[in-house]
Amino acid sequence: MKKVDQTVDFSFIQEIVQESYCVYYGRPANEPELLLRLLFLQTLYDLSDERMIAEAQVNLAYKWFLGLNPEDSLPDSSQLSRFRRHRLGAGNVEKVMEAIVKQCVEKRLIRSKAIIIDSTHTHMNASKQTPLEVLQKAAIRLVRSVKKSYSKLYASLPKKPKLENLTEEEQALSALSYLAELGEYIENRLPDAEGSMKEKLTIAKQIVEDERLLSKKGIKSAVDPDARFGWKSRSKNFMGYKNHFAMTEEEIITKITVTPGNEDDGKQLKGLLEGSKEFMEIEEILADTAYSSKDNLKLIHGQEMKASIPLNPVVYGLKEEDPFQYDKESDKVMCPAGHWSIRKAKTGKKNSQRNQRYKFYFDTSLCQKCPMKEGCYTGTKQKTYSISIKSKEHLDQMAYLETEEYHQRKKIRLRIEHKNAEMKRFHGLTTAKYRGLFGMQIQLGLTAFVVNVKRMIKLQEPAT
Structure with missing residues (x-):
């Protein structure tokens, strides 16, 4: 607690939430800094609202950190919920995280010119329903x-x-x-x-209004309708959300965003890059194959940055407006109605003028009964979807992937896996604490805020 208090200036919260308080009417509100410090402790130790207040009432170290005397009372636990949802919300909670990034910049703790991008999944806080x-x-x-x-x-x-x-x-x-x-x-x-x-x-x-509901591919919970079906690997799936974030080589998270579990990782790169550029100069992006689309490489190279991103020959063939979506973990394509391909094959000849393609096959028995088949399925024996394998951007990227520089830099990307594990294992990001996309955005923002503070303290410690 002492290191946190000495390192972090929590007073920035006053400016962030000042417009949500009325100066002239009502009873005096609890100090925003007190409530933010409570939320920090709660996320740090992964506690519920009730347990946080109960433990802070008897823990002298907590009370010292909160700036309270031993005999002082604490706010009701319901105050934490109101402060999260109505004072902070999804927008302000990200500003809280960004305030710590700014403090890191001011202390010159961020010196690298590269960001690492990745996503991690979170299970919804509800049971799946028919x-x-x-x-x-x-x-x-x-x-x-x-x-x-x-x-x-x-x-x-x-x-x-x-x-x-x-x-x-x-x-x-x-x-x-x-x-x-x-x-x-x-x-x-x-x-x-x-x-x-x-x-x-x-x-x-x-x-x-969910068109996929009756086909069992849409909403799975009446209390958490924003959660969606996604893949962790070829054989493992989940129902919930994806947390996307960018991180510096010093392991400071610079930008976050939350999507339902079925969203494409690669489409989040642009927003994560633009958000990170507000704090630092960026010369390189490190990521996995989910971010190797043609549009992403074009964006990165167009800004004269290096893309230390391995290629997946299937990812880049999809266009932004394409209703079919490829999932790298399951190596399958999902149609607009939410049905997954059942197998794939490579077509075309090697070393010919025409590019080879991956062809994905769908179960036509589902297509025949699909309410969205008009314009998609014409009654043929097979329903397939093909993706081209090569493009100029990827040919250029292939050349870079053969260099010694890339083989040295790709090891840096693994640092973000440690950050994923830290947020899940110690700070409760495995399962959603609150419901809906709004609640998940708040949870990720507070978690990123806490792990940034921890890393900030570590970076300031003298090397041993």
């Missing part, structure tokens, strides 16, 4: 919310349909129709709904 269960759960949550606050409206709500003697598909369609009717009925009568009611109406609408 489409019928998702629809029923969303409807139940809406009805309970109305019953709690609007008793008169509750009495006139549409009646739940009977699902007996219906097939599984018919049950899901009936539940979908009921949820759509229920949501529209409540929204028309409560156009100015706020808080919990508005949140549940938004989730219900999101579920109803």
Whole structure:
């Protein structure tokens, strides 16, 4: 605690959150710096809100760090949640992390001119559900919310349909129709709904409008509808989110972003690069094959940077606007409806004028019943998707990958794997603590803030 207090200036939080406080009305608020220090301790030791307050009440080291006397009381645990969601939020929590990066720059702790980019997954904080269960759960949550606050409206709500003697598909369609009717009925009568009611109406609408829901490829939870299916490797998958971040060679995280689990890693490079350039001059980017697309290499080389990125012959063939997505971990292509390819083959001749291609095959029995088959599947025996293997950018990159310089630099990329492990093992990034994309952004921002502080202290220690 003493090293953190001596190294980090937490007063920056006053400027970040000052617009969310009213100076003239209401009771005096708890000091933002006190609450930020509590959030720091909570993330550092991976504690719940209740346990954080309980331990800080009796731990003299914590109270010293918080600037409190032993007899002083602490805020209620609910204050931590309100401060996270309403004072910080996804935008301000990233500014908290960036404030530490600025302090590192001011102390001249960042001297490298390279960034390492990677992503790590986080499991959603909810159980997976079938489409019928998702629809029923969303409807139940809406009805309970109305019953709690609007008793008169509750009495006139549409009646739940009977699902007996219906097939599984018919049950899901009936539940979908009921949820759509229920949501529209409540929204028309409560156009100015706020808080919990508005949140549940938004989730219900999101579920109803999900085209992949009934094909079992879309939303899997009525309480965490932003989570999506993704791959960790060819044989392992997960349901949740991807955390993307850029890090310097000194292991200071400079930029973060969160996406659902099915998003393409490579498309995040541009944002991570531009965000990192606000703090440092960048001459090199290190990453894995997921970032080796033609567009990414063109962007990097166009800014006269080196791309220490190994090539995957399949990744670069996809275009930004292409609805088909390739996943490097599973080595499969996902169609717009969310179905994965079942096998692949290489076509074309080597050393010919025409490039070889990878052809991915889909299960046509699924294509025949797909609600999105128009313009995609024409009733043929096979449904395939091909990706070209070569481009000029990649030929140039191939030449660089053969150099001794690249073979020395590629070892640096492994440092980001240590950072991934640190955030998951010690700071709870394995599973989402909060629900939704908004909550995941807050969790990643606080985690990056804490590991940056730890690294900042380490960099300032004299070499032994």
